[in-house]
Amino acid sequence: MRKKMIGLFAAVLFVVGGVQAQENTIEVLPKPEKITKFQDEIVLSGETAVYLDPKAGLNQEYITEVLTEAGFQPVYVTKAKKAAIVFQLNEVPSLGNDEAYGLYVKAPGNRREQIVAKADTRFGLLYALQTLRQLTSVGPDGVTVPACIISDKPAFPWRAYMQDESRHFQGAETVKNLLDEMARLKMNTFHWHLVDDQGWRIEIKKYPLLTEVGSKRDFDHMDLTPQQWDSLFPYRTYYTQDEIREIVQYADDRGIKVIPEIEVPGHASASIVAYPWIGSSSKREGKPVHGDLYDVTDPKVEEFLHDILDEVVELFPSKIVHIGGDEANYTHWQNSPEIVAFMKENNLPTCSDLQVWAINRMSKYLASKGCRMIGWNEITGDNVRGEAHVQASQSEKLAPGTIVQFWDGDISLVNKAIEKGYDVVNSNRFFTYLDYPYEVTPLEKAYSFNPIPDGLAEEDKVKILGTGCQMWGEYTPNLDRLYYQVFPRIAAYAECGWTSADRRYYEDFRKRFRKIENIWKEKGYLKTQLDKY
Numbered sequence: 001m002r003k004k005m006i007g008l009f010a011a012v013l014f015v016v017g018g019v020q021a022q023e024n025t026i027e028v029l030p031k032p033e034k035i036t037k038f039q040d041e042i043v044l045s046g047e048t049a050v051y052l053d054p055k056a057g058l059n060q061e062y063i064t065e066v067l068t069e070a071g072f073q074p075v076y077v078t079k080a081k082k083a084a085i086v087f088q089l090n091e092v093p094s095l096g097n098d099e100a101y102g103l104y105v106k107a108p109g110n111r112r113e114q115i116v117a118k119a120d121t122r123f124g125l126l127y128a129l130q131t132l133r134q135l136t137s138v139g140p141d142g143v144t145v146p147a148c149i150i151s152d153k154p155a156f157p158w159r160a161y162m163q164d165e166s167r168h169f170q171g172a173e174t175v176k177n178l179l180d181e182m183a184r185l186k187m188n189t190f191h192w193h194l195v196d197d198q199g200w201r202i203e204i205k206k207y208p209l210l211t212e213v214g215s216k217r218d219f220d221h222m223d224l225t226p227q228q229w230d231s232l233f234p235y236r237t238y239y240t241q242d243e244i245r246e247i248v249q250y251a252d253d254r255g256i257k258v259i260p261e262i263e264v265p266g267h268a269s270a271s272i273v274a275y276p277w278i279g280s281s282s283k284r285e286g287k288p289v290h291g292d293l294y295d296v297t298d299p300k301v302e303e304f305l306h307d308i309l310d311e312v313v314e315l316f317p318s319k320i321v322h323i324g325g326d327e328a329n330y331t332h333w334q335n336s337p338e339i340v341a342f343m344k345e346n347n348l349p350t351c352s353d354l355q356v357w358a359i360n361r362m363s364k365y366l367a368s369k370g371c372r373m374i375g376w377n378e379i380t381g382d383n384v385r386g387e388a389h390v391q392a393s394q395s396e397k398l399a400p401g402t403i404v405q406f407w408d409g410d411i412s413l414v415n416k417a418i419e420k421g422y423d424v425v426n427s428n429r430f431f432t433y434l435d436y437p438y439e440v441t442p443l444e445k446a447y448s449f450n451p452i453p454d455g456l457a458e459e460d461k462v463k464i465l466g467t468g469c470q471m472w473g474e475y476t477p478n479l480d481r482l483y484y485q486v487f488p489r490i491a492a493y494a495e496c497g498w499t500s501a502d503r504r505y506y507e508d509f510r511k512r513f514r515k516i517e518n519i520w521k522e523k524g525y526l527k528t529q530l531d532k533y
């Protein structure tokens, strides 16, 4: 009975709306801002002429890859009017958002049988491509695309996925697969956690032991000598600078910027094992001490960190560097008479003040090189874990433009960071940590995440740049395990970043997810029945 009523309603809608029909027959994820569907379609078979606006700088090889997956056989032409699929920049930017796009499939008014993507930037055109790829169905007559107009833009400019490669090294092929899926989901920021206690994964030419020693360990193998490691793992477990450049380019071709993370002052054991003199307890004891902090009061250590940042900044055109800053175990500073004396001399009453002092200097150094700094929310010096003694008292501010990535502590710390003038990326661990088991963060809970905390003042909402989801690597030693944690939740996080919370419904998301679900099953990323997530 109910079904019949709906059928009748749809028919009425069709008559009343003329050529306009229901929007929900087009299933795109993340959900676009506006879809207008018409009772018509384009069917393209054989070779399909494609025009790429030369000013857009699109990578033709990547466009070919996506269009081929969508069922087309693209051949490229140099005149838009000769093409069946057109990617065209607006002559005058008019969309008010660098990532916005319009996709017009056999739109009324266009006399040609065309699919036209329009945007102000290359990024918008890439998102139009990702949407088009989800619209096609392939049959014996060719590729069918429903006639429609889609106008779309993201709710947030920062839509990140973080991969921890310190705890377990995944390697370039896996990173590229992840970048491909991020691009499919219109995520635009790859946060690359390249160093931590369990391994240093980026070549730094000035300090070769960082990789010769610091890369020869992981979460499951912390106490091997480099020789023992080499006999167990006779391949490289770090990226050369050339490999980094290649991956950064690969990401850029897909519209993704790469943000490297170099942790200071803690999570630094992998560099301290290579150069013990940079660690506070390690220098005193003359041997590497696990969990140690950099001795940030030693100008030679600061120079060491600047040298590293100099090389890092050159490799990543995003000009944003993540400085870590989380979970520093201050006992390593408290146990050092020199560091305690330095704090007294410099009027730094708590170790948290010392951390803020050191991170301030880092933020200013990065700013002097034209870079923005981002760090976990401990960088503000606020009391994150309810321990009064770690609240910094001093009022020195981080460099303007610093981004605070909220992950832990009371949600009011987001407001506090905004009050201090910082932009915030909301990576609340209770919603966005991909290493958490599905029992703790099931797909529906992941999907329910709103990067804007409840009650945030209207004028402060623009300070929330967006969200990241974090794949910490302690318990993902192999690909099956990694993909199990990431897929399908990454789709939920992508939509949390792209579509405003007031337009999101879980059941509707699940319906729109079906096409991507099948692709991920075919690729072997999704192995478990979806209702088990």
Ligand code: ACM
Residues within 6 Å of the ligand: 326, 327, 376, 407
């Ligand atoms: C973190 O999870 N320690 C940022």
